[in-house]
Amino acid sequence: MGVIKISNLYKKNKELNVLENISITVQEGEFIAIVGPSGCGKSTLLKLIAGFEKPTTGDLEVFGHSVVGPNKQCMLVFQEHTLYPWRSVAENIALGPEIQRWAKSKRAKKVQDMLVAVGLEDFADYYPHQISGGMCQRASLARAFIMEPNILLLDEPFGALDALTRLELQEQLLRLWEGTKRSVVLITHDVEEAVFLADRILVMGSLPGRVIKEYHVDLARVRNRSGARFTELKEEILNSLIG
Amino acid sequence: MSRLFTDAFSAKFVDTATSSLYRLVVGYGISICLALVLGLLAAPISLARSYLRALAGIVQSVPPIAWTPFLVLILGFGERSVLTVVVIAGLSPIVLSILNATEGVSLNRLRLAQLFGANRLQLTLKVYVPEIIPDLLTGIQIGLGNAWRSLIAAEMVGGVNRGLGWSLTFSSEIADMAGVIMGIVVIGALATLIDRLILQSLSKRLLKWREDHGSN
Numbered sequence: 001m002g003v004i005k006i007s008n009l010y011k012k013n014k015e016l017n018v019l020e021n022i023s024i025t026v027q028e029g030e031f032i033a034i035v036g037p038s039g040c041g042k043s044t045l046l047k048l049i050a051g052f053e054k055p056t057t058g059d060l061e062v063f064g065h066s067v068v069g070p071n072k073q074c075m076l077v078f079q080e081h082t083l084y085p086w087r088s089v090a091e092n093i094a095l096g097p098e099i100q101r102w103a104k105s106k107r108a109k110k111v112q113d114m115l116v117a118v119g120l121e122d123f124a125d126y127y128p129h130q131i132s133g134g135m136c137q138r139a140s141l142a143r144a145f146i147m148e149p150n151i152l153l154l155d156e157p158f159g160a161l162d163a164l165t166r167l168e169l170q171e172q173l174l175r176l177w178e179g180t181k182r183s184v185v186l187i188t189h190d191v192e193e194a195v196f197l198a199d200r201i202l203v204m205g206s207l208p209g210r211v212i213k214e215y216h217v218d219l220a221r222v223r224n225r226s227g228a229r230f231t232e233l234k235e236e237i238l239n240s241l242i243g
Numbered sequence: 244m245s246r247l248f249t250d251a252f253s254a255k256f257v258d259t260a261t262s263s264l265y266r267l268v269v270g271y272g273i274s275i276c277l278a279l280v281l282g283l284l285a286a287p288i289s290l291a292r293s294y295l296r297a298l299a300g301i302v303q304s305v306p307p308i309a310w311t312p313f314l315v316l317i318l319g320f321g322e323r324s325v326l327t328v329v330v331i332a333g334l335s336p337i338v339l340s341i342l343n344a345t346e347g348v349s350l351n352r353l354r355l356a357q358l359f360g361a362n363r364l365q366l367t368l369k370v371y372v373p374e375i376i377p378d379l380l381t382g383i384q385i386g387l388g389n390a391w392r393s394l395i396a397a398e399m400v401g402g403v404n405r406g407l408g409w410s411l412t413f414s415s416e417i418a419d420m421a422g423v424i425m426g427i428v429v430i431g432a433l434a435t436l437i438d439r440l441i442l443q444s445l446s447k448r449l450l451k452w453r454e455d456h457g458s459n
């Protein structure tokens with residue numbers, strides 16, 4: 001039983017075939033990474049799962065129900081910066097709880113917990129333009145995680161970060177995910193990141209966007225980035241991306 | 244010259260200025276409320292937005308003072324006609340600023356709130372309102388200028404017997420040059436003061452989040 005079930009999905013944008021014959025099943029608690037060239041429809045796929053766009057043909061189910069619109073079970077962290085500039089970091093993280101009308105005390109406590117979890121406790125009262133890009137991405141993650149969604153859709157959450165911050169955030173993400181039964185679909189351009197984090201990696205090709213290859217990462221976590229199997233897998237995936 | 248100052252603080256002149264300010268507050272207050280209600284109701288619906296935009300465009304292309312003959316016919320000379328001119332004059336810039344800002348709202352920020360399950364009211368309060376505040380403040384500043392200029396003009400022709408516009412006409416009729424000049428100076432000064440003291444400090448407070456870190 002998959003929590004996300006996509007079968008024979010096609011997506012057209014005007015005349016352009018953005019996605020062609022996509023079939024993916026994501027299991028409960030599974031961490032999936034999707035890699036693929038720019039413009040192959042990765043973001044479109046996540047927006048479809050999140051319910052912001054509709055498939056042209058094909059089936060798309062989340063928890064056994066056909067997706068008809070945005071769904072609280074499915075949190076999407078957008079590729080683009082979407083923090084609200086008029087809210088401080090803490091207020092941004094509190095957005096979901098506010099909309100869901102959590103009790104004030106619970107809200108304050110959870111926000112504080114999330115701030116600590118992503119290492120932003122000293123920046124709670126800063127506005128987004130006053131913090132760095134990496135901090136913004138951490139705040140965006142926290143804003144999604146606080147809702148404890150069953151499915152997390154992450155669209156290049158660590159894009160445009162320096163290598164060190166990236167590694168740090170990958171481990172932070174792993175800590176937030178491990179031990180929960182949440183499923184994650186992560187889009188990334190960084191093959192190493194995919195191998196480090198995911199249970200399964202889908203490689204997409206472009207024009208039209210389709211899944212061309214699938215890899216299972218059978219390595220215990222926390223993974224050793226310089227281990228033999230790790231580097232071998234990384235090479236293999238890189239080659240499939242080029243080829 | 245010295246007469247300018249003694250006169251400016253005479254009880255009669257203070258009364259003249261206060262009655263204009265009073266009309267501005269009432270008339271423009273109604274403008275703001277009406278524009279907010281219309282703009283925010285139309286904001287989420289694209290058809291309603293285009294109707295309202297067309298309407299505001301039409302209203303804006305007629306000089307507010309040109310409504311006076313029509314208003315005088317249905318409301319009679321006096322207070323009500325003058326106030327209505329002010330309301331009409333202030334309305335369009337605010338409505339248009341709300342509409343423009345609404346169309347510039349970030350789709351992803353909107354979608355994000357929907358992801359959290361926001362209903363229409365929450366979308367309005369948590370996304371649309373903060374998104375439009377910067378443009379709205381500009382609209383309110385422009386509307387204020389419109390409303391004030393039209394108020395003075397309407398006081399000159401609308402059949403009231405108090406107010407700066409009326410006093411200007413009256414001074415001219417009795418060939419009181421000092422009175423005319425003082426009227427013009429006070430009209431300019433008051434509008435500038437309102438903009439500086441009220442609107443600019445308001446936007447400073449509401450747009451606090453835009454200030455650069457460490458700038459003060």
Ligand SMILES: Nc1ncnc2c1ncn2[C@@H]1O[C@H](COP(=O)(O)OP(=O)(O)OP(=O)(O)O)[C@@H](O)[C@H]1O
Nearest residue numbers: 013016018036037038039040041042043044045079
């Ligand atoms: N709103 C839109 N209207 C029309 N075409 C779009 C729209 N959004 C995306 N597309 C098209 O759909 C295709 C896939 O876009 P998408 O953003 O999903 O790519 P991506 O794989 O996420 O790329 P990147 O890695 O650069 O983020 C592109 O060819 C793009 O031109």
Ligand SMILES: [Mg+2]
Nearest residue numbers: 042043044079
């Ligand atoms: Mg993308």
